[in-house]
Amino acid sequence: TAVNFFTETSQSDKAPWQRLEGTKDEVETILSLLDASGYSTTLYSGDNAVEETFKALSGQKKSIIHVATHGFYMNEGREVSEELSLERSGLILAGANNHWLGDVLPEGLEDGILTAKEISVMDLEGTGLVVLSACQTGLGDVSGEGVFGLQRAFKKAGSKTLVVSLWEVDDNAAKTMMIEFYSNLAKGYSKRDAFRKAQSALMGCMFLKNGVPTSGSDPYFWASFV
Numbered sequence: 001t002a003v004n005f006f007t008e009t010s011q012s013d014k015a016p017w018q019r020l021e022g023t024k025d026e027v028e029t030i031l032s033l034l035d036a037s038g039y040s041t042t043l044y045s046g047d048n049a050v051e052e053t054f055k056a057l058s059g060q061k062k063s064i065i066h067v068a069t070h071g072f073y074m075n076e077g078r079e080v081s082e083e084l085s086l087e088r089s090g091l092i093l094a095g096a097n098n099h100w101l102g103d104v105l106p107e108g109l110e111d112g113i114l115t116a117k118e119i120s121v122m123d124l125e126g127t128g129l130v131v132l133s134a135c136q137t138g139l140g141d142v143s144g145e146g147v148f149g150l151q152r153a154f155k156k157a158g159s160k161t162l163v164v165s166l167w168e169v170d171d172n173a174a175k176t177m178m179i180e181f182y183s184n185l186a187k188g189y190s191k192r193d194a195f196r197k198a199q200s201a202l203m204g205c206m207f208l209k210n211g212v213p214t215s216g217s218d219p220y221f222w223a224s225f226v
Contacts, residue, residue: 022175023068026133030066030182037186039064049094051110055118058157061126067091068133068178071165073149086117089149091132116153125158129191132164133178161191165224173207173221199225 024045031041044053049069057065070092096112124130132150154162163181165174180201184194205216216222 020069020171022171023133026175026178027066027068029179033179033182033186039186047094051093051095051112051114051118054091054093054114055122058122058124063127064129064131065124065127065159066131066133066178069093071132071150086120086149086153087115089153090115090118091150116150119150120153120156122157124154127159129161129163130154130159131178131181132162133169133174163195163225166226167220167224169224170207170209170221173202173205173216174225176205176216177202177222177225195225199223 027043027045031043034041071090072092073089091114093112093114095109098112151162151164177198180198181194184197185191189197199222202222203215203217205221206213207216207221208214209218209220214221
């Protein structure tokens, strides 16, 4: 069983995408948990977490793909269509700040902004679980056919189960949630049970909210991931 991790350590009104300080520790801890449970894992981080590497997963039938980075959804108030909506949401990978800020891109590399539209044409049949440990990855344009965005893209690509977020996630809470989730998976729990137990564990923790110590039972912390 292969697990592929992507973490880009590099929002936005043309401001640069900022480092997510907890992602490196998050994925390295999860990787150790799964390695100890017999999973075969590969970690892509920093300059290796480029758009080309992600797209190369197409057709490889990886059982789990975990992405710890910035996600984005740009609600521009235009008409709702699947094609337009898939262009307005995505994931930020290595090198994206070059394009985002209008700098020259390294020769031979894509822009690092992986849109939902690009994901939707990948072949992720055989991928049982995609975890998007990032902000607002569950958002999109709402129509009579559902929500158009990253969720729709990964489903069109063939992945069976998604873990996504509905709002900007507290970095420490996201890290705790993910480590608990994978720890439960490594113990043999089903995806659904592992997720529920991780949410329950989060409720028993303390985090900072606007600089004030706050219980993880506050839905702001535990209810973002679905």
